[in-house]
Amino acid sequence: MGWFEGLVLGLVQGLTEFLPISSSAHIRVVSAFLGWDDPGAAFTAVTQLGTESAVLIYFRKDIINIISTWMRSLWTPKLRTDPAARMGWYVIAGSIPIGVLGVTFKDTIETSLRDLRLVGTSLIVFGLLLAVADRVARNELTLSRDLGLPHALGYGLAQSLALIPGVSRSGGTISGGLLLGYRREEAARYSFLLAIPAVLMSGLFELREIGGDQSPAWGPTILATVIAFGVGYAAIAWFLKYISTHRFTPFVVYRVIVGILIIGAVSFGLIPAI
Known part of the structure; x- marks a missing residue:
């Protein structure tokens, strides 16, 4: 992978991570249409560290409140009914399905x-599911x-569907x-919070693959991650504002x-399936 590929795929990751259109599918598809090698699941997971950093900063007040209240509730019983403390437990519980399934089916993924x-089929099928969910x-x-x-x-089971490229982490969780x-904005907000443990753990775990014989080099990967952070931050703000008054039809x-x-x-043989 060259620097230009890293730049383009970083933009793709940042633009698509938080929209319900699947960032992993877009990275895979854009690479195929441009004649580039598949950057692989490790590249996608690592660049998601950039977009997830945008989540950490955008929701920093909420996250700090959740973590601090949850930790204090461990030895202060009266705090255990606080919404922030309960949210901490719910994020942990909701992260279990994708963690278990991700490790179990790592090679297949x-x-x-x-x-x-499969990516194209997933985009269509789960897009229609999102339409149904939005309608009902x-x-x-x-x-x-x-x-x-x-x-x-x-929510956690819905998020785990995102292990299939084309489903979309936010799309599956929001659906x-x-x-x-x-409410739409509530479902989106929780999808962002719920993704934090899974994305951070996956990205840190896959760091060891970067720079290997079958993986992209460190330089372009870091560039893509930094770009994904900046673009992703803007995408969060726009998406949350948009869905507060609009459906998911587009x-x-x-x-x-x-x-x-x-x-x-x-x-038609224009791009290879694998």
Whole structure:
């Protein structure tokens, strides 16, 4: 991977990580259409450290409050009913499914699941699921009042679908939240918070792969990660403002069109499936 590839893929990662259109799918597809080698799951995981750093800064007040209250609640019983302390436990519980499944199916995720035919199909199928969830959503529940352990685990299972490129971490988690009855902005906010442990652990774990014979070099990867951070921060602010007054329809239409184009391109031999 060269510096220009790192720059382009960093922009792609930052623009797509928080939108419900799958950043891993876009990195895979953009590389294929431009004739570049698949940068691999390790590159995607490491560049997500950049976008996740944007989450840490954007939600820094919430995160500090959650961590500090949760830690103090361990020896101060009266704090255990505080919404921030409970949120700490719910994020931990909701991170278990993707952690277990990610370790269990690591080899499959990094190989056969990166087939572009599957990526295109996932974009279409889960885009339509997002449309259904958005249509039937009650948009009533809030995190501070209604989130409990069953819902936290439900969110976690929805997030774990993002192990399949094309599903989208935010798209899967938000769809789960909408189906549970949460408001759009509440579902999006929790999807960002819930992603923190999984993304940080995955990115740090995959750092050892960067610079190897089958992985991108350190320089372009660092460049991509830094760019992803800056672009991702702007994307968070825009997305949260947008969904407070709009449905997810444009993202659904986009996913379906891109999915069809990918499947068509592979079918006609314009790009390789693997």
